[in-house]
Each structure stands twice: as structure tokens, then as C-alpha cells.
Amino acid sequence: MGRGIRYVAAHEVGHTLGLPHNFASSNAVPVDSLRSPEWTSEHGTTPSIMDYARFNYVAQPGDGVEQFAPKIGAYDEWAIQWGYQAMPDLETQEERARRLDAMIQEKAGDPTYLYGRQSFRPQDPRSQSEDLGRNAVKAGSLGVANLKRIVPNLVEWTREEGSNYQELEEIYGEVVGQWRRYLGHAARHVGGMHETFKTYAQDGPVYDPVPAGRQRAAMEFVLENGFQTPSWLTDADVLRRFESSGALNRVREAQFGIMEAVLRPERLARMTEITAMNGRESTYTPTEMLVDLREGVWAELDGSEAIGPYRRNLQRGYLERMRELMTGNTVPDGIPEGLLERARSTPVDVSQSDIQALVRGELRALEGEVEQALRRAPNEMTERHLRDVLTRIGDILDGEEA
Ligand SMILES: [Zn+2]
Structure with a gap:
């Protein structure tokens, strides 16, 4: 302390x-x-x-x-x-400015x-709050490994004779928050742009996309550590000491938050622009990202696997976010007027961008996969879920409110 x-x-x-x-x-x-x-x-x-x-x-x-x-x-x-620093040896303002510039040049690169800089929704994944190290996927994996060690010890480590479980509840909440943070740190690499302030004396761009390999690795991290059900986090021995229910919804909210961030119009628009300027070969394209996301979120459709309750929530969250993208507003939205400058987002007119074409394509592909999977649904709940999914997809594509 x-x-x-x-x-x-x-x-x-x-x-x-x-x-x-x-x-x-x-x-x-x-x-x-x-x-x-x-x-x-x-x-x-x-x-x-x-x-x-x-x-x-x-x-x-x-x-x-x-x-x-x-x-x-x-x-x-x-x-x-x-x-x-004092510069008593220098007479004029110009001389002092030159020395200060030289200090900057010396450390460039x-x-x-x-x-x-700090921003409300960072585009440069290097500039994030509460992150550590040069590689968010590697750092986050080690962070998650520590969280997995903490949860089974929470009851013992918060124990205080004569106290109730208030402390346990608070610290458990911090563990969940920390998990979300690692996912957010990784997610912001997808469609991320490095921002390296320069003067005319320095070569190269100020804005440069995050290397495609880094973006793909980040997406993989999110799918594995965020969207596969975090059963290590839903320890009944911990949760049933301070709540009668809430685990499903807590995980759903966390996962939906990450889903929202990954499927943000500004991100998809940036990915489209990066593809336009840098070419497909060296780029993690929005199409490739959406296919990776669909394959991760809907992995059960490949075989005849039952879809559990946490995953059903996640899949509905995916559809909810896709529905929001089809409404065609100009974004950024949800940011108070005074904070727009700090959000540093370029506005996107969703209906006039590629976004809805991308979303429609994904939903059509998903519809086909769900129809196939329905024929071999292994249990009643999975079957009901998939039928509900088809109805929701139909509603979104027909432009009705789900
Ligand atoms: Zn401060």
C-alpha cells in the first residue's frame, strides 16, 4: 500500500x-x-x-x-x-527552441x-490505460493466467473472522473488471492506427495501421479468452456466498461490451479505408475479421455440439450488435457533445459506408449455417435457440425491429 x-x-x-x-x-x-x-x-x-x-x-x-x-x-x-532546464548559454528564443527540438530529434524512434495521448476511445492500441508491455496478447495471456490463480483462492484470501462476504464480492468484481480490461486492450488492435507525432524533420507517416498479424492475433485472443465461456470465472463456491443469481448476466454484459467494441462502425470504416489505401495483401480486411468473428462466436454450428446458456447469450449479443449496425445512424454516437474531441473519432455515415453490405453478407452466411445445424441439433434447447436465431436474422434482414 x-x-x-x-x-x-x-x-x-x-x-x-x-x-x-x-x-x-x-x-x-x-x-x-x-x-x-x-x-x-x-x-x-x-x-x-x-x-x-x-x-x-x-x-x-x-x-x-x-x-x-x-x-x-x-x-x-x-x-x-x-x-x-535553464539555458543561460543561449541568448535568443530561437536558439533555445533549436536546442529543445534537438532534444526531441535525438530520441525520435x-x-x-x-x-x-489519452483518448476516450483509443485508436492507437499502444496508448491505452491500464495496459502493460509491448504485446497486449502476450501480457493479457499472462494476466488471465494470474486471474485463474486468484479465483480459487478468493474466499481464503479475503477471509476476515467475523465479517460477511462484502469484501469477497468487491474483490470478485475487480477480477471481472480486470478480465474485461485485458480483452479491451487486445480488441483495440483490430482496425487500430498507430499515432506517432512527428515534425517535418522526421520521415514516415504519423498515422500507420497496426500490422495485420498483430490484428489477427488480437482477434484470436478475444475469441479464445473472451468469447469462449470463462468457466474459471463462474465459480459457484465464490458466487453463492454473495448472490442468488447474476453470473449469466455478468458474463453476458462483459462479452457484449467487447462485441460492441469490436463491431464499432468507426472500426469497420477504418478497416475499409486501410484496405483501400494499403491493399488487401498486407491488411486485415473487414471481411476477414467478420468471418473470423462469425467462426469464433458460432463455432458450435460446425459439428453437432450443444450450445450452452452462456454461448446462447453471446450469440444473441452478436445478432443485437449486427441489428444496431443496420439502423444506419451517423456515428460516433453515445458520446456526450463535450467529449467528442477527446473521442477523436471520424464520423461515419453507416448507411453510406460498406458496413451494411458487410453485415448483410455475414447474416446471410450465418443463416445458411444455422439451417444446416438445425437438422442435427443435439438437444431441445439448442434447437429452440437456433429457430429463434433464424427468426431474428430474418427480422434484421427485413428491416424490422427484433
Ligand atoms: Zn493522472
């Missing part, structure tokens, strides 16, 4: 000295470094205390890591030097000194 308070105090003093959040900072760190006792003792979690990188969820039991909180780092010292 002392180290935690020390971190927050230093971070807030950073603000009083004029430093904004630098959400790209933690991206400079190779994931393996976060498991090194030597590296973490010296550097904490990130080169800047102005990131949100507040505890090391990557380190695994047995790694020997002892410093889990961030520390003041190389970026912070450099930024303070840039802002506050070095991720330790990269600045990534």
Missing part, C-alpha cells in the same frame, strides 16, 4: 509540473522484462509514471518480482529537462520516449 501511495503522489505531482498522461509509455517495455526481478526493481513497470501502469499483472508466481508499482522513469526525467 505504501508503494501504491508513493506512485499516486509522484504521478499527481507530475501533473502539477505540467505533464499530461503518457499512455504510450508502457508500450516501450518488452513483456519479458516485466517478469525480470532485476529490471522491475530498477524500472517498475514503465518509463513514465504518467502512464496508467499501476501494477504488474504480467509477473508470474516464481518469477521473483518484488516491485509491482511504477516508478519515476527515463521519460519523466527527460520531459522535465525539456520543460524546465526510441519507444522509451514515445508520447501517446
Whole structure:
């Protein structure tokens, strides 16, 4: 707790000295470094205390890591030097500006000194809140591994003689929140754009798509860790100590949140534009992404597998999001007026974009797969679910409210 308070105090003093959040900072760190006792003792979690990188969820039991909180780092010292150094040897404002520019040029391309601005809906997956390390899939996998260790120990670790289970409920909620965070960190790679601020002196684009391989790996991570039912999270021994019901809905809400994020019009529009500008060969195209998503969410249709209750919820969530995409509004939506600038989203006129053609194509393909699967539905509930799915698809394609 002392180290935690020390971190927050230093971070807030950073603000009083004029430093904004630098959400790209933690991206400079190779994931393996976060498991090194030597590296973490010296550097904490990130080169800047102005990131949100507040505890090391990557380190695994047995790694020997002892410093889990961030520390003041190389970026912070450099930024303070840039802002506050005395330059008594220089006479004019122009000379001082040149020296400051030289400081920037010297560090250009070095991720330790990269600045990534805070945004409401980050397009640059390097600039995210509460993420760690250079590879969100690798870091998130290690984070999930730790959560899986925590859940079976929650009752024991929150135990306090004479207390009720309020603490258990709160900490369990934090575990769920942390799981969602790892999924969000990965999901934002899909259709992501790197933003690397430059001046005329520096080569290359400021905006550059996330490499296609990274996007595909992120999608795979979401399908595996988010959309396959997280049975490790729905431990009856934990849940039945503080609630009579709620597990199904909690998982549904978390999964729908990620579904919404993956199927955001701005993301699909960006993916279409990246394909247009960079060509199909080097791009994770929106079509490819939607096929990956359909195959992951509807994996049971391939064989004659029963579809369980969590997966039925997920599949209805998918259809709900597809229905929303067919309404044809201009987005971003759901962002308060004053926050539009911070959302940094380019508006998309959904009905005049490729989005509805993409969605229609997916729903038609899905309809065919569901019809096939219905013939070999292994149980009554799966059959009823699939019939309901067909009705919903029909309603969406006919333009009726589901
Ligand atoms: Zn802050």
C-alpha cells in the first residue's frame, strides 16, 4: 500500500509540473522484462509514471518480482529537462527552441520516449490505460493466467473472522473488471492506427495501421479468452456466498461490451479505408475479421455440439450488435457533445459506408449455417435457440425491429 501511495503522489505531482498522461509509455517495455526481478526493481513497470501502469499483472508466481508499482522513469526525467532546464548559454528564443527540438530529434524512434495521448476511445492500441508491455496478447495471456490463480483462492484470501462476504464480492468484481480490461486492450488492435507525432524533420507517416498479424492475433485472443465461456470465472463456491443469481448476466454484459467494441462502425470504416489505401495483401480486411468473428462466436454450428446458456447469450449479443449496425445512424454516437474531441473519432455515415453490405453478407452466411445445424441439433434447447436465431436474422434482414 505504501508503494501504491508513493506512485499516486509522484504521478499527481507530475501533473502539477505540467505533464499530461503518457499512455504510450508502457508500450516501450518488452513483456519479458516485466517478469525480470532485476529490471522491475530498477524500472517498475514503465518509463513514465504518467502512464496508467499501476501494477504488474504480467509477473508470474516464481518469477521473483518484488516491485509491482511504477516508478519515476527515463521519460519523466527527460520531459522535465525539456520543460524546465535553464539555458543561460543561449541568448535568443530561437536558439533555445533549436536546442529543445534537438532534444526531441535525438530520441525520435526510441519507444522509451514515445508520447501517446489519452483518448476516450483509443485508436492507437499502444496508448491505452491500464495496459502493460509491448504485446497486449502476450501480457493479457499472462494476466488471465494470474486471474485463474486468484479465483480459487478468493474466499481464503479475503477471509476476515467475523465479517460477511462484502469484501469477497468487491474483490470478485475487480477480477471481472480486470478480465474485461485485458480483452479491451487486445480488441483495440483490430482496425487500430498507430499515432506517432512527428515534425517535418522526421520521415514516415504519423498515422500507420497496426500490422495485420498483430490484428489477427488480437482477434484470436478475444475469441479464445473472451468469447469462449470463462468457466474459471463462474465459480459457484465464490458466487453463492454473495448472490442468488447474476453470473449469466455478468458474463453476458462483459462479452457484449467487447462485441460492441469490436463491431464499432468507426472500426469497420477504418478497416475499409486501410484496405483501400494499403491493399488487401498486407491488411486485415473487414471481411476477414467478420468471418473470423462469425467462426469464433458460432463455432458450435460446425459439428453437432450443444450450445450452452452462456454461448446462447453471446450469440444473441452478436445478432443485437449486427441489428444496431443496420439502423444506419451517423456515428460516433453515445458520446456526450463535450467529449467528442477527446473521442477523436471520424464520423461515419453507416448507411453510406460498406458496413451494411458487410453485415448483410455475414447474416446471410450465418443463416445458411444455422439451417444446416438445425437438422442435427443435439438437444431441445439448442434447437429452440437456433429457430429463434433464424427468426431474428430474418427480422434484421427485413428491416424490422427484433
Ligand atoms: Zn493522472
